[in-house]
Amino acid sequence: MIETLILGFILLLIGLYAMLSQKNIIKIILGFSIADTGVHIIIVSLGYLKGRRAPILDSAVDIANSVKEVVDPIPSALVLTAIVIGLATTALMLVFAAELHKRKASFSIDDYKELKW
Amino acid sequence: MINKLLIIIGIIGMLLILLPILVNFQSPTNLSALAEEYVRGSVNDLKSPNVVTSVVVTYRGLDTLGEVTVLFLATLGVGFLLENKKNKSTQRTVSENIRTTSSFLVSLIMVLGIYIFTHGHLSPGGGFQGGVVIASGFLLLILSDLDFKISHAILRFVESISGLVYVLIGLIGLVLTIGFLNPAILPLGKYGDLFSAGAIPLIYSLIGLKVGSELTNIIATMGSDRSSESVVKEER
Amino acid sequence: MNSLIIIGLGVIMIAAAIFTIYQKSIVSAIISAGVISLLASVIYLILGSPDVAMTEASIGSALTTVVFLYALNRMRKEKKDDK
Numbered sequence: 001m002i003e004t005l006i007l008g009f010i011l012l013l014i015g016l017y018a019m020l021s022q023k024n025i026i027k028i029i030l031g032f033s034i035a036d037t038g039v040h041i042i043i044v045s046l047g048y049l050k051g052r053r054a055p056i057l058d059s060a061v062d063i064a065n066s067v068k069e070v071v072d073p074i075p076s077a078l079v080l081t082a083i084v085i086g087l088a089t090t091a092l093m094l095v096f097a098a099e100l101h102k103r104k105a106s107f108s109i110d111d112y113k114e115l116k117w
Numbered sequence: 118m119i120n121k122l123l124i125i126i127g128i129i130g131m132l133l134i135l136l137p138i139l140v141n142f143q144s145p146t147n148l149s150a151l152a153e154e155y156v157r158g159s160v161n162d163l164k165s166p167n168v169v170t171s172v173v174v175t176y177r178g179l180d181t182l183g184e185v186t187v188l189f190l191a192t193l194g195v196g197f198l199l200e201n202k203k204n205k206s207t208q209r210t211v212s213e214n215i216r217t218t219s220s221f222l223v224s225l226i227m228v229l230g231i232y233i234f235t236h237g238h239l240s241p242g243g244g245f246q247g248g249v250v251i252a253s254g255f256l257l258l259i260l261s262d263l264d265f266k267i268s269h270a271i272l273r274f275v276e277s278i279s280g281l282v283y284v285l286i287g288l289i290g291l292v293l294t295i296g297f298l299n300p301a302i303l304p305l306g307k308y309g310d311l312f313s314a315g316a317i318p319l320i321y322s323l324i325g326l327k328v329g330s331e332l333t334n335i336i337a338t339m340g341s342d343r344s345s346e347s348v349v350k351e352e353r
Numbered sequence: 354m355n356s357l358i359i360i361g362l363g364v365i366m367i368a369a370a371i372f373t374i375y376q377k378s379i380v381s382a383i384i385s386a387g388v389i390s391l392l393a394s395v396i397y398l399i400l401g402s403p404d405v406a407m408t409e410a411s412i413g414s415a416l417t418t419v420v421f422l423y424a425l426n427r428m429r430k431e432k433k434d435d436k
Contacts, residue, residue, distance in 0.1 A: 003356050004396055005142060007363040009135050011389070014370045016131055020124045026379050026425065030386045033417060034370050037393050040409070042138075048400045050144055055156065055168035056241060056403075058309070063160055070168065072145075072152045076402035077172040081184040083408045084245050084328065087417055088191035091335050094424035095198045101428040107379075169404045233407075241403035249411040256419060332416065339423040 004045035011038030023108045025097045029090065036086045040079045047075030164305045165238040165314035173243065174317050174324075178287070178298035185280065185327055192331045196338050211261055219261035226254035234325030238314045244321040248328030255333045259340055267337045276330040279323040286316055286323075355399055362392050379425060387418040 015035025019028050048071055055073040057066050104111050148156065159171040173181055234247030258265050290299035300315030307313055369385045369392075376382040390413025397406040 001144070001356070001359070001400065002139075002142060003359045003363065004400060005139060007359070007366065007396070009139065010363075010367055011370060012135070013128060013131060014367070014374070017124065017128055018370075018374045020127055021121075022374065024379070026421070027374070027382065030373055030382055030421075033386055034373065034389060037389055037409075037413065040405070041393060041396060044397055044400050044402055044405060047402075048144075049146065049148070052401060054241070054401045054403050057156075057160055057166045057168065058239075066160065067148060067153050067156050070148075070156060071401040072148055073155060073168040073172050074152055076169045076405050077177060079402075079405050080169065080173060080243075080245060080408055081181060083405070083412050084249075085184060085187055085191075087332070087412050087420070088188045088335070090417060091339065091420045092191045092194045094420060095195050095339070098424055098427050099198055107428070167404075169402070242407055243404065246404070246407045246411060249408070249416060253411065253415055256416075336416070336419065336423070339420060339427070 001045050001048050001050070004041055004048075008038045008041035008045060011035070011041065014038075023110055025100065025107055025109055026094075028109065029093050029097065032093070033086070033090060036082075040082060043075045043079050043082075047072035160308075163300060163314050163317065164308045165317055166309060167238050167240065167243075170238045170243050170317065170321065171314075174237075174320050175298060175300055178320075181324065182283065182287070182298075185283070185324060188328065188331050189276070189280070192334050195335050199338055215261045219257050223254050223258050226257065227251060230254060230325070230329065234322050235318055236311070237321040237325075238317045239309065239311070244324030245328055247325040248330075249332060251325070251329035252332035252336060256336050256340075259337065267333065269334065269337070272330045272334050272337075276327055276334070279326040279330075283320065283323045283327070286320060290316075359396060359399060362396055366392050380422070383418060383421045383425070386421075387414045390414040390417065 012035050015031045015033070015038055018031025018034065022028050022031060052069055052071045053061065055070040055076070057063055057070070061069050100112060101107065106112075155172055155176055156168050158176075159165050159168045163171050163175060165171045230247045230250035232247075233242040233250060234244045237243030237247070255267065259267070286302070287298040290302050291297045293299075293302050298320070300317045300320065303315045303319070305313060305315050312318070366389050369388045372385045373382045373389070376385065390409055393413065394406045394410040397403075397409055
């Protein structure tokens with residue numbers, strides 16, 4: 001569906017902008033989380049077929065003709081695992097941010113200049 | 118100034134990458150050949166009504182194994198980086214509402230989680246969703262009961278045993294039916310029954326236990342020694 | 354009809370995303386990022402993938418928000434200890 005595709009693109013761009021422009025560490029990780037949601041919406045909307053139902057073949061679906069009645073199951077399966085991994089990587093990033101914060105007690109990314117070149 | 122310019126260049130570059138997808142987009146009218154094969158195979162070969170479950174557990178089972186491994190590594194990183202100080206007595210009080218409600222809600226949430234991952238092949242849901250629901254049940258328990266401490270040894274035991282059995286089921290499939298993680302090692306049963314679709318409910322339950330214990334571990338590690346020490350300091 | 358619902362949800366989601374960037378209070382920013390995930394799960398339901406909708410509703414809006422708030426709590430506590 002084209003509307004959700006555009007929505008996913010806009011969310012991805014907003015998340016990217018937040019990651020690049022914000023100085024606060026937590027805001028940067030929030031931007032990553034928004035961009036993540038945008039990418040998931042893009043992938044799911046690429047698998048949507050107009051007027052079809054969810055890929056669960058219970059008694060409501062004509063099983064012999066099921067190929068013509070359901071949406072694409074592969075993007076759903078990929079996004080399912082991607083969301084769970086997204087949570088784990090976000091938690092890992094937040095732990096790194098907490099470790100950084102322990103050094104200098106500052107949220108701003110400008111205060112950490114050891115690796116700047 | 119140069120920063121802002123670089124940000125704008127980055128955004129425009131991303132826009133240029135995405136634009137061809139948008140311009141060339143046309144709504145597909147038919148499933149791709151691979152997806153058709155998966156939908157047919159889910160009904161005829163695996164007898165599992167939920168096609169997404171059969172893709173996650175069987176057709177892309179190796180991907181799911183790798184994904185669970187990534188989750189395990191992230192949990193390991195969280196536990197490794199946050200060294201846990203010993204919990205001192207917490208002075209935080211819990212409101213009466215949360216304590217009363219959670220005492221009977223937690224058991225319902227746990228039952229819902231187990232229902233979701235055992236019925237993963239029949240209805241929407243499965244191991245990942247069920248595991249997350251169980252983890253949120255434990256979260257409610259942590260929030261409501263100050264004396265409640267999750268034993269990390271039990272969590273690690275459940276997590277490693279379910280991961281081990283998951284790999285063993287895959288290897289048994291490799292020996293018996295020449296297919297890693299092939300669910301046909303158990304009888305397929307009748308279409309639409311709870312005990313059907315071979316080993317799919319078993320594998321998804323193991324994934325549910327593994328995901329649930331890992332996420333509970335992340336939450337318990339990040340939430341531990343919360344605000345306890347500052348309270349102790351104020352008292353002195 | 355469906356596209357109307359999606360446009361409405363999309364406007365709210367984009368507004369919440371911009372609110373997340375420009376909000377001064379970090380707690381409000383975290384909550385509004387959770388709202389984005391919650392509305393995204395409705396969109397997945399319209400797009401015909403209830404499995405993804407369940408995952409997003411439970412992980413994206415509940416657990417991610419909790420993990421963010423726990424991490425923020427840790428950082429603030431350290432700040433208080435230093436003073």
